[in-house]
Amino acid sequence: MPLDILLNILLLAPFFSALFIAIIALAQPSSPKIIYSILAIFAPLLSAFLALILIYENYFNGIDIHSEIFTWLSVSAFHIPFSLHLDALSSLMLLFVAPVGFLIHVYALGYMKDDSSYPRFFALFNLFMFFMFLLVLGDNPIMMFLGWEGVGLSSYALISFYYEDAKNVAAGNKAFILNRIGDFGFLSALMLLFISIGEYGFSFSTIELHLHEMSAERINLIAALLFVGAMGKSAQFPLYVWLPDAMAGPTPVSALIHAATMVTAGVYMLARFSDLYAMSESVSLFIAYIGAFSALIAALMASREFDIKKILAYSTMSQLGYMFMAEGLGAYSFAIFHVFTHAFFKALLFMGAGAIIMSLHHEQDIRKMGGLRKSLPMLFIMMLIASLSISAIAPLNGFFSKDAIMGHIFASDAYIIYGIALFTSILTAFYMFRMLFFVFYGEEKIKAVAVSKTMIIPIALLAVGVILSGFLNVPSSFGGSESISIWLNLPDIREFLDHTTEFTLIGLNTFFIFVAIFVAYLKYGSATATREDVDKYRYQKIISNKFYIDELYHILFVKPLYKMSKGFDVYINHKIIDSSIHRTIALYYYIASYYRLIYDGSVRLYALFMVFGLSGLFIYLYFALEAM
């Protein structure tokens, strides 16, 4: 079968399964669950299988697959085909989106099995897969934007999945509205791109060819606006506040959308436009600083958080900060590789957290957990692997990707950013093990229920992925070939460190990480630890309250906007618009009161008016005809 047809099937399979699930659920609400389960699992499985075939073709045979399904828009010069393109970058994205997506679908079968809205969940979940594939495979920015908006929509619907609780609906709205700010930037950038170089065509390859025809200021503006879009989607400061609240959705949603795939769309988008960013140094540096700052504050907030899912949400934001640091300093392939490894360990962490939450009857506060090491030993080992990976301990996958980024930052002479990155990396180890010790050590407070196999098996498979996937891009200092960086072929700035410096840095980093783990053990894990963790100092209180950023936004944006709409309602709407209409009505009523006197119902009076009227008409006609 031709490869482009396989690509189309890969994209459309989740869409049609979502459609069928929705139709069956609406037409036959009493259908057995097994039908939905089969449909929901089959499409991601097919997609994952096809993705592996296509990635094999791309990697080993170097074939870029292009498929044009139909012409979407054609308005004179504005020609947008609905076309897909699979190159190295989208292959690497597919390589984790499809398999991790499939595993999370399997996991969700177990997690959602007692939920009454089972078909709605899987219809939305499959729809999300479709839009994510569209985002990754789209051949032009418009298609990418379509996928971008689509994942936002399904994310919104899934955050508000338990819509009976108004809090969850508010969380969904928050995510959607904050992403609108980002989308405003993205859309403005696309419009600017189109009016600048749109006449040559609007696919990624033509844009890349004609980038140099734009002025430097125009390129800077487009780069900055695109990054505003990435900020919204990838939860970077100052548009990150939706991500912790997004944890209101079911845990598989957090694992798939708000950790492994959707939030990395911003990183992917920047890598897609890497030629543009390579030409815009000042904006790139700004991105690196935003990334560093986001990574730092997220790590700080995670270390004072007690909701297990929110800790993981902050750690996602922190890791995304690393990716943006790398992209800002020109290491696009390292950033994309970190996206790749992050998807594995973060999905594993979220699925593990979900299993813990399930087995403790929907308890999410880590202070109420404890001692699970004995009752859930399998889960403990896997969570430990993922925690070591996110802390960058060799030879797990997080080590290879994060260390490449850290090395690059040091080699670019960006010492402030390196300092922040190092401190964040130490904090990462601290808060991850703080969570781990809280959950698995100490005395057992709630009796854990056994976790079902459909949930454990995907977690175990992901753990294998966490251990192995790092070896795909072994840096040259360890005798590797950096095969992924070469395959991706992005306009990287390559900075080389001599091996002694590099090993010193790695050793230093690893040493600090072990110190952090030890501190976490003394504070939360050992037999003498108090494990209460109340805010003793003022700085702890500030961090626990998330730097009061939500409150600040509330005062800065929500309240003035509310006051403004209130003012518009009272002054513009009621006083000007409504009252002018009411006055017009009163005027007509007043005039009518005089006309009404004539129409008093007397038939003979009407006849008199008719006589007068007709006489007048005939007299007029007489003179008019006379004059002719």
Added chain:
Amino acid sequence: MLSNYLTLSVILFSIGIIGVLSRKNIIVIYMSIELLLNAVNISLVAISNTLQSNEGQVIVLMIIAIAAAEAALFMALFVVLFRNKRSLDADIFNLLGEKNAS
């Protein structure tokens, strides 16, 4: 010659209008309306005779036929109106006016 016929027609028409406007009894008003129609008929016949054309006379025949149909309709109306108010005074039937509407 024609002017004599037209004078008759105008006299009859004026009587008809005065009848419609001044009389209160609906039957009389109806008779006045018929008078108006016939005044027009006379002028039509006279003019068509003068112009040596038959079209006017054809129209007159049609008007007579319609007037007959109208008469049948009016008879039914009189009965209905009389049943409602036990009277045929035109000034009693003034429900269309706002202050008289119930």
